[in-house]
Amino acid sequence: MAFLSTTDAFLLIVALACVWIGRSRSASPALKLPPGPPGLPFLGNLLQVDPLRSYPQLLRWAQQYGDVFYLRLGLQDVIVLNTAKAADDLLTDRSKIYSGRVAPHVAQDILSDGQRVLFMPHAREWKIARRAMSAAAGPAAAKKIRPFQDMESRTAIYDLMCHSAKGDEGPRSSSTQASPGREVPEGHWFHLVRRFSTTVPMFVNYGKRISRIVDNPQMDMVYDVVGNVTRVAQPGNYLADVVPLLRKLPDWMAPWRVEARRMHEWEMSLFGGLLDEEKVALSEGTVRDTFLNTYLRARSAAGHAEAPGNGLAGDTWMRDKLLAYTAGSLLEAASDTTAAAVLTFVLALLNNPPVLQRAREEVDSIVGPDRMPTFDDEENLPYVVACIQETLRCHPPAITGVPHRADEDDEYKGYRIPKGATVIGNVWAIHMNPVRYPDPTKFIPDRHLGGPPLRRAGGPDLEGRAHYAFGFGRRFCGGKDVAEGSLFILCARLLWGVDFRAPTDPVTGKPRVPDFADEDGTWSTGFIAVPKLFDVQFAPRSEKYETIIRRSFEELQDEWRDMGLLPDER
Numbered sequence: 001m002a003f004l005s006t007t008d009a010f011l012l013i014v015a016l017a018c019v020w021i022g023r024s025r026s027a028s029p030a031l032k033l034p035p036g037p038p039g040l041p042f043l044g045n046l047l048q049v050d051p052l053r054s055y056p057q058l059l060r061w062a063q064q065y066g067d068v069f070y071l072r073l074g075l076q077d078v079i080v081l082n083t084a085k086a087a088d089d090l091l092t093d094r095s096k097i098y099s100g101r102v103a104p105h106v107a108q109d110i111l112s113d114g115q116r117v118l119f120m121p122h123a124r125e126w127k128i129a130r131r132a133m134s135a136a137a138g139p140a141a142a143k144k145i146r147p148f149q150d151m152e153s154r155t156a157i158y159d160l161m162c163h164s165a166k167g168d169e170g171p172r173s174s175s176t177q178a179s180p181g182r183e184v185p186e187g188h189w190f191h192l193v194r195r196f197s198t199t200v201p202m203f204v205n206y207g208k209r210i211s212r213i214v215d216n217p218q219m220d221m222v223y224d225v226v227g228n229v230t231r232v233a234q235p236g237n238y239l240a241d242v243v244p245l246l247r248k249l250p251d252w253m254a255p256w257r258v259e260a261r262r263m264h265e266w267e268m269s270l271f272g273g274l275l276d277e278e279k280v281a282l283s284e285g286t287v288r289d290t291f292l293n294t295y296l297r298a299r300s301a302a303g304h305a306e307a308p309g310n311g312l313a314g315d316t317w318m319r320d321k322l323l324a325y326t327a328g329s330l331l332e333a334a335s336d337t338t339a340a341a342v343l344t345f346v347l348a349l350l351n352n353p354p355v356l357q358r359a360r361e362e363v364d365s366i367v368g369p370d371r372m373p374t375f376d377d378e379e380n381l382p383y384v385v386a387c388i389q390e391t392l393r394c395h396p397p398a399i400t401g402v403p404h405r406a407d408e409d410d411e412y413k414g415y416r417i418p419k420g421a422t423v424i425g426n427v428w429a430i431h432m433n434p435v436r437y438p439d440p441t442k443f444i445p446d447r448h449l450g451g452p453p454l455r456r457a458g459g460p461d462l463e464g465r466a467h468y469a470f471g472f473g474r475r476f477c478g479g480k481d482v483a484e485g486s487l488f489i490l491c492a493r494l495l496w497g498v499d500f501r502a503p504t505d506p507v508t509g510k511p512r513v514p515d516f517a518d519e520d521g522t523w524s525t526g527f528i529a530v531p532k533l534f535d536v537q538f539a540p541r542s543e544k545y546e547t548i549i550r551r552s553f554e555e556l557q558d559e560w561r562d563m564g565l566l567p568d569e570r
């Protein structure tokens with residue numbers, strides 16, 4: 001509500017009052033809603049939840065009410081599921097009902113012209129888009145992407161190894177200042193991690209890579225687009241999200257609509273521009289095994305070479321705008337989340353030196369100093385994998401998950417789940433549950449050792465599942481295996497060859513490490529929880545490691561050229 005002017009707030013209250021009176025007269029449900037904190041008339045619990053950082057409050061209520069509680073945010077019913085069992089019972093076992101989304105009107109209907117996959121209802125278009133994304137980034141595709149992740153991680157550890165020689169501010173281009181959604185300076189090491197996390201989906205979708213670390217407007221725009229959609233979708237930002245009546249106003253009375261349409265054109269200059277580039281490449285005879293290229297060829301063979309517009313052609317094939325947004329959705333879903341996980345990994349290990357030392361010892365004993373770790377080493381590096389699992393448990397990037405929707409009235413544990421309710425799998429509460437994870441705030445990779453196979457975040461076994469960072473049921477992350485591949489290869493190689501430590505505080509003489517547990521001080525607000533900027537000193541662990549990393553980077557440049565990709569520009 002901090003976002004609303006007094007007039008807006010007044011209008012909102014009046015509109016909510018009208019609808020609320022209408023609803024309470026008509027509703028006479030047999031079952032009670034789940035328990036929950038008392039709210040105000042009309043507004044419900046709206047003022048009790050900070051939309052920019054809701055997870056601490058949702059955790060407190062989870063501790064008070066148990067398995068499930070109910071909130072009302074304005075007119076919106078919200079059901080919050082706080083244990084792995086409750087979330088799995090509904091979001092996974094009854095996924096036929098619980099796989100929709102309550103789409104924010106301005107962000108989905110206008111900014112995204114209804115085409116953004118993350119916000120789509122559980123309907124035909126989503127199923128077609130999801131199937132195509134699974135072919136491009138699902139488990140089978142993820143195996144084929146590994147050689148590329150291997151190569152990009154060689155660039156990334158070279159960049160990180162060389163970084164401290166430049167200092168954490170590093171070079172800044174003028175575009176840094178001009179770019180509104182980008183709060184990471186180009187010279188900061190966060191930027192190097194972002195390059196790595198973004199180049200992978202760039203390749204998966206478009207067969208391109210991000211070869212430069214400065215002056216790369218296309219990569220900057222990916223983060224601007226992610227930052228912008230997150231802001232637009234933020235509850236409380238647009239009255240039209242909660243008062244449908246306002247959607248009928250003409251444009252001259254609805255400046256937000258005009259502005260959101262303008263932002264849509266801007267987004268399309270990225271997503272649509274990339275699709276156009278791929279079409280041109282195809283028309284020039286470029287055939288490659290990437291998402292858009294493969295899809296366009298198959299669509300053409302099915303008789304839909306030209307399919308402009310939104311939605312589906314022939315009820316089966318994505319038309320251009322849906323296709324552009326589906327690839328764009330992969331790009332944005334993959335970039336910030338993977339970068340956040342890598343940054344969280346580094347922060348977690350700096351906060352836990354004995355864990356860092358043990359992970360490094362494991363890599364040293366299995367891999368030795370003469371070569372880098374590879375994907376083949378993964379099964380012999382269980383502690384490293386456990387550190388990654390624990391990173392995703394201890395501070396998951398999508399910390400409140402992505403809310404689902406109840407598409408039908410339902411009943412759970414004797415309580416009513418109303419049709420249309422937002423249903424949140426409270427990932428943070430599940431991960432902080434001391435029964436499931438003893439000492440939940442502590443970073444303890446050992447808790448993931450032993451038992452079922454390592455890659456089990458999405459496994460069906462409730463007890464054996466390492467964490468819920470990738471979500472639930474049919475909406476489960478569409479790129480989990482790609483994400484795990486990126487995390488493993490970069491983190492293992494960093495541990496192997498690059499020393500990273502916090503700079504010394506000149507006043508205290510102690511290492512300056514942000515406190516992992518300080519939510520306000522250390523973590524950004526918003527949809528993806530990313531550590532705020534912090535400085536790290538990187539250096540090769542010895543001359544021998546430096547030689548291997550440098551030589552590998554130099555050899556890589558010919559490999560990029562052989563693949564028809566741009567070499568690194570440094």
Ligand code: HEM
Pocket residue numbers: 117118119130133137201329330333334335337338341396397398401402403469470471472473474475476477478479480482483
């Ligand atoms: C550490 C990295 C990542 C994390 C923590 C993460 C987490 C998530 C979460 C929580 C969701 C929502 C699940 C739900 O609704 O229950 C999601 C959805 C999605 N993710 Fe990821 N993700 C990551 C990386 C990736 C990557 C690398 C890709 C693609 C290559 C990807 C593609 C997607 C897509 C397409 C969706 C939308 C699914 C839908 O709405 O149907 N993600 N992810």
